[in-house]
Amino acid sequence: MKYFILACVFLCAVQTVWAQEDEYFVQLLKKGNGRVNAIDVNEANTMLLLGAENKSASVYDLNSKKVVFEVEAHYQPVIDVKFSKEEDVFYTIGDRSVKVWKIGDEKPDKIYTGTLINMTSWSITPDENYFVASSYNKKYCYWEASQLKAVKEVETGHKKNMIAVAISNDHKWVVTGALDTSIEVWNLQADKRKHLLLAHSRPVSCVEFVNNNKHIISASHDGNARLWDMESGQAIKMYLGHSLPISSIAVNPNGKFLLMASYDHTIGLFNIATGERIHVYEAHEAPVLDVVWNRQGNGFYSCDKDGNVMEWTVPDKVFVDFYFGKKIASELEESKLLLPRKKGEAKDVYKDRQTNAEKLKNKLQDKYYLEYLELERTFIIGDLIEN
Structure with a gap:
């Protein structure tokens, strides 16, 4: 023995x-200099896009390890960012607008508006033709990319403000999460609620469609995440292990593994099908605010409240050693x-x-x-x- x-x-x-x-291996790519709220990586895995509390968006080159472009994007903190499929184009979300930028330009190429209240979350379809945003007025707005004004604003049944929203890949469904701990699933075309989902004990901070829109993942300030069946509305799996609120979730490209970033300074790696926590990544010394997989799904990037940006790898041996x-x-x-x-x-x-x-x-x-x-x-x- x-x-x-x-x-x-x-x-x-x-x-x-x-x-x-x-x-x-954990690599510190950018040392903290003010809170970084959001992070994304481009299709070529050569650049990071960072959205900051100081209202700026910056492009970080992974080869030179330097910020190559920075712009004051909004008049309030940038809450989310995303690279477009189009080369050198990116989105920023903040205050009451979604803006489209080209790297190097000091002014946005497009500005999408429609909500009268500050946005809290944002989601776009893979083809970038449709997107939604939640706001503090318990409504979500829906846009078609061809129109700068929101097509419609839908009143939800949440009793408190929404802080999470996602649109399905086929732009038929919207899921929302709110401070009242509830989740709602909406038929986007009919503006009818399909499900009211209740399971979390604290505000719902993240929602996402997975498995070709057959399931939904929600995460909460209660430190847990859940997997829901889209058709029945049944909660079928829990993901446990964090001690403080979940700030961000990310599903890897093959759709089988989940990253959960938390205010407890850690990032958990979970098997979506089984609910098993495979590994806990620990290097941040502040709440982790966002996380994004690289395009190959063998590593990821994260940012925290102090402004640190880190790169991580997820080798096959992580899974071999666990199982x-x-x-x-x-x-x-x-x-x-x-x-x-x-x-x-x-x-x-x-x-x-x-x-x-x-x-x-x-x-x-x-x-x-x-x-x-x-x-x-x-x-x-x-x-x-x-x-």
Whole structure:
């Protein structure tokens, strides 16, 4: 038993080295100089877009590690930002408007308006033809990209202000979250509410459609997130682990894993289908306000209340160690390569054993990575429903 514990310690020690120096490497891209509220990455993974409390939007070049463009975008803090699919074009959201900019231009190319109250959240379809915004007046506004004025403003049933909104990829549905802890799902064309969802104990800070609009993920100031069935309105999964409010969520490109950024200074990585928390990323020393995956889905970027911007990687071994770490430790124990140095054993022989243990560990990682790929195929959202 003690050798199994030793194997686990060895495995954890190796993982710690990876976390700090290699596979879970954390890089400080931009040191804090005022609160950064929002972050996005462009299609080429070469630039970051940052929205700040000081009303500015800035473009950060990942190659030169420098801000290459900055503009005062709104007369109040920028609450969200997004790169367009069109090269060198981006959106900013703040005060009562959505603005479209070209990198290098000091004035916006377009300004979308329609709400009389400051916006609190924003969401756009992948084709960038339709978008919605929530505001402090319990209404959401809907735009078609071809028109600068909002097409309509819809009164929801929330009893308190909305702070989260999302539009489905097919622009047929809108989901909203509010300070009153409720979630509402609306038929965008008919302006009719389909569901009133109640489960969170504190304000709902994030909502997002997933799995081809078959499910919704919500996150809350209660530190938890939930997965909802779009058709029935049933809550089918919970994501637990954060101790303070969730500020941002992001689903990776393959749709199977979820990042949750929190005021507890951490970012959690979750399996959407099973609800398992796979890893906790810890490096921020302030509330994490936003998080975004890179386009490959093997890493992400985050920003915090102090203005720090960080880059993280999500290697395959994060998943291998989570699902097969105990088996790897057991096989290391059986190899007896981790036995304490024997009396009379030459120092170089003992050192060779340690080297062979490292080689075996890497071999086992490769072996169980193949098993993980088979396991990943079973991660189907909605298949594992909570009772």
